[in-house]
Amino acid sequence: MKKYPALLRFADLLPTLEQFDAIIDARSPSEFALDHIPGAINCPVLDDEERHRVGTLYRQTSAFEAKKVGAALIAHNIARHIETQFIDKPQDWKPLIYCWRGGNRSGAMALILARVGWPAVQLDGGYKEYRRHVNADLAELPARFTFNVICGPTGSGKSRLLQTLAATGAQVLDLEQLAAHRGSVLGNLPTEAQPSQKKFESDIWQVLRQFDPQKIVYIESESKKVGDLRVPDALIASMRKSACISLELTHENRIKLLMQDYSHFLNDPALLNTQLSCLLQLHGREKITHWHTLASEGKMEQLVGELLKDHYDPAYGRSIERNFSKVRDAAVIQLQDLSGQAFHTAAEQIIALAKKQTSMEQ
Numbered sequence: 001m002k003k004y005p006a007l008l009r010f011a012d013l014l015p016t017l018e019q020f021d022a023i024i025d026a027r028s029p030s031e032f033a034l035d036h037i038p039g040a041i042n043c044p045v046l047d048d049e050e051r052h053r054v055g056t057l058y059r060q061t062s063a064f065e066a067k068k069v070g071a072a073l074i075a076h077n078i079a080r081h082i083e084t085q086f087i088d089k090p091q092d093w094k095p096l097i098y099c100w101r102g103g104n105r106s107g108a109m110a111l112i113l114a115r116v117g118w119p120a121v122q123l124d125g126g127y128k129e130y131r132r133h134v135n136a137d138l139a140e141l142p143a144r145f146t147f148n149v150i151c152g153p154t155g156s157g158k159s160r161l162l163q164t165l166a167a168t169g170a171q172v173l174d175l176e177q178l179a180a181h182r183g184s185v186l187g188n189l190p191t192e193a194q195p196s197q198k199k200f201e202s203d204i205w206q207v208l209r210q211f212d213p214q215k216i217v218y219i220e221s222e223s224k225k226v227g228d229l230r231v232p233d234a235l236i237a238s239m240r241k242s243a244c245i246s247l248e249l250t251h252e253n254r255i256k257l258l259m260q261d262y263s264h265f266l267n268d269p270a271l272l273n274t275q276l277s278c279l280l281q282l283h284g285r286e287k288i289t290h291w292h293t294l295a296s297e298g299k300m301e302q303l304v305g306e307l308l309k310d311h312y313d314p315a316y317g318r319s320i321e322r323n324f325s326k327v328r329d330a331a332v333i334q335l336q337d338l339s340g341q342a343f344h345t346a347a348e349q350i351i352a353l354a355k356k357q358t359s360m361e362q
Contacts, residue, residue, distance in 0.1 A: 005097075005110035005120040010129045013096065013121070020096040020121070021089075026105045027127065035198035037098065037130055038206040043081045045074045045105045074108050081109075082116070091117050098123035098130070131198065134205045141205070142238040144213045148354065149239055151221040151320060151327055152247035154184060154312035155254030157335055157343065158220045159261075161247060161350075164343040170351060171217045178203045181227030182261070183220075184312070185278050188227060190264050190271070200229045216354045221324055240323055244330035245350055255304045257338055262304075269295040279311065 017023075023040040025032050028051045032042040046054060050073050058066035086093075095113060099105035102125045110122035123129065150158045159176055166172040176183050179200055180192045188194070195203070211217055219239060224231055231239075249257070265272040273292045280288050287310070294303040320327050331353050336342045 004118075005107075005114040005122050007102075007122050007124045009124045010133045013123065014133070017096075019094070021093045022095040024095050024097045024109065025127075026097055026099045026109050031100065031127075034196045035131070035202050036127070038202060040098075041085075043085065043109070045077050045099075045109055046070065047077075050077075070104075071108075074105065078109050078112050082112075086113070086118075089118065092119070094119045094121070096121050096123060098126045100126050101128050102126035134202060137209070138201060138205055138232045139234050141208050142232070142235040145208070145211065145217045145238070146213075147217050147219050147239055147242035148350070149219055149221050149242050149244045149324060150247055151244045151324065151330060152249070153254070153308070153316040155258045155308060156247045156249045157257060157338070157346075158247055160257075160343055161335075161346055162218060162220060164340075164347045165218050165350065168344075168347055168351065170347070171211045171215050173204070173207055173211075173217055173219045175204070175220060175222050175226050175231060178207070179226035179229045181229070183222055183226050186262055186265055186272075186275050188275075194227050194229060197229055201232060204232065204235065218350070221320065221327075223319065223323070241325055244324055244327045245353070246327065246330040246332045247335065247346070248332060249335045251305070251308070253335070253338055254308060255301060258304050258308075259300065260338075266300045266304075269298070283311065 023037050025036045025040040025042050026045045027036075027042070028044050028046060028048045029042060030048050032040075032044070036042070054066050054070040054073070057069055095118060097106045097110045097113070097120060099107075102123055106122050106126060110120045113120040125132075150161060152158050159174070159182070162172050162174050166174070176187075178195075180189055180194045181187045182189070194200075208217075221244070222231055222239070224236055259266060265275065272295045276288060276291050276295065291303055291306065294300075294306070333346050333349055335346055
């Protein structure tokens, strides 16, 4: 008969991770916000202020005094979590509990929940052990997959195509979605901050580990950074040697698409001009002043057209062949317009190409 609370390593838990009824992160809210095991809920046994208070007491007074105060706070907080979140759970409810290193915080919660009668499991080594596993996995996991890289200049509809492919059931790793950024100087989302680097990597790991290595994974031709976040080295290496699909859209429709996707900037000329100023070193004061004037005067269609011609297209041309070795052999998919049907047709063409590619490899 298994004794609870059980203490298990993450590698041993991974095959059955989805079988836990809850993954409980006992760390403070700020630690949880930085990164956590996918699917975890935050039930801190010490909040940020309490953790700081106990830590200060530990450093300035003594470990004994700190532990007395900490124990009282932890007991109070665990009692509150039981009363507000766990009181209705049945006896066979199985939680996994972790903290930073698998020590006192998760240990206290796991012990109390086990004494109640729940089959609680504590993560040995805590978040640090989970993080070590993710780092090791991301160094070799991308090599298990066959990627098809969706290429095309800015505004050609790559992100919309990935979304359409995902809706059809295809395996899609959308790095811009995970990074909360569109990957350019105007790519930040005003209503959503980028996650931490660790959270970005956790989300990539979570998506990849659920994919079937026998099926193609579709991904966009990103650079090494998406906004402020770095794409893991092994993933970049796998992407850059993968087969490419080149997406084409008329210049006029590219302008329309960007006018739709970047409406938050186009409706706020001051915010747009702040971002355009980041291009000063690349294009010089005269050009940036001209673009500022277009933005301030509401001549957004002309501005977007000039940005494509003078900034985005040259940058794409310089980088794509240098970084993606198979782009010259890319299959070309032409989008007829910006309608959902056009993207659905393009997705069908890509899936047909994938089936042909798979049959040839077999």
